[in-house]
Amino acid sequence: MRFTSEQRLDDGVLEREFTLGEIPGTLWTPESAAPVPLILMAHNNGLPKGESRLVARARHTAAYGYAVAAIDAPGCGDRPRSAADDQARADLRRAMQAGEPVDEIFESFIGPLVEKTVPEWQTTLDALLTLPxxxxxxxYSGWTAVGIRLAVTEPRIAAAGFFAGGYVPLAQREEARQITIPLLFLLQWDDEGNPRQRALDLFEAFGTKEKTLHANMGGHVGTPWFEVDDGNRFFGRHLK
Structure with a gap:
């Protein structure tokens, strides 16, 4: 892991950019002399680690007392992306906006992306845990499909918060039954990109006995800010 830049932000949080092989990432840490718990924060496919909503959540969470890390998944952010990936994203957006079936497109694009992204998160986790x-x-907080795979394959993940996605690859819908860690599931009731009933069915499928559903009115990007604070308290119960 090589740190390429750092800056002290107004809230006292230290923000550092890093590279790990081909993986670009950002690490936010609080003003604390003691080692702190770590939260991996993943955005949905195609959105960069520098997206404003993710950065705002990361800074607030770091100020609360956690180290927070985000990376760009393969083909996301500034990482190289193929014409086929761009076409798949465009086809997926067009179909969802038109109300057409998207399962086939979703499986062929998101399924392989999860397979490529999770090992990179594990490599990043290995490096981060060596830092004093x-x-x-x-x-873990964020992208549901990647979070499900991490929750069932990575024993170092002790608790997870998922931003509800009705569209999750079939493999992850099956893996959801194997999740045993505490889980907080956020659902936007009027999410135009994720069918409500699919999200509710996914919540029911999670195998853990300690799972909480928070549902709020509004569309995909309308999650109330107070859910960030609730998420910090959730992690406080299980990581501190």
Whole structure:
């Protein structure tokens, strides 16, 4: 892991850009002399680690007392992307906007992306846990499909918060039954990109006995800011 830049932000959080092989990432850490728990924060496919909503959540969470890390998934952010990936994203957006079936497009594009992204998160986790300012345990927050795979394959993940997605690859819908860690599931009731009933069915499928559903009115990007604070308290119960 090589840090390429750092800056102290107004809220006292230290923001550092890093590279790990081909993986670009950002690490936010609080003003604390003691090692702190780590939260991996993943955005949905195609959105960069520098997207404003993710950065705002990461800074607020770091100020709360956690180390927070985000990376760009393969083909996302500034990483090279193929014409086929761009076409798949365009086809997916067009079909969803038109109300057409998207399962086939979704499986062919998102399924392989999950397979490529999860090992990179595990490689990043290996490197982050060697830093003296990070003491574990580890939480996960964000993209549901990647989070499900991490929750069932990575024993270092102790708790997870998912931003509800009705569209999750079939493999992850099956893996959801294997999840046993505490889970917070956020659902936007009027999410134009994720069918409500699919999200509710997914919540029911999670195998853990300790799962909480927070549903709020509004569309995909309308998650109330207070859910960030609720998420921090959720992680506080399980990571501190």
């Amino acid at each position: 300012e990070i003491g574990g345990p580890v939480g």
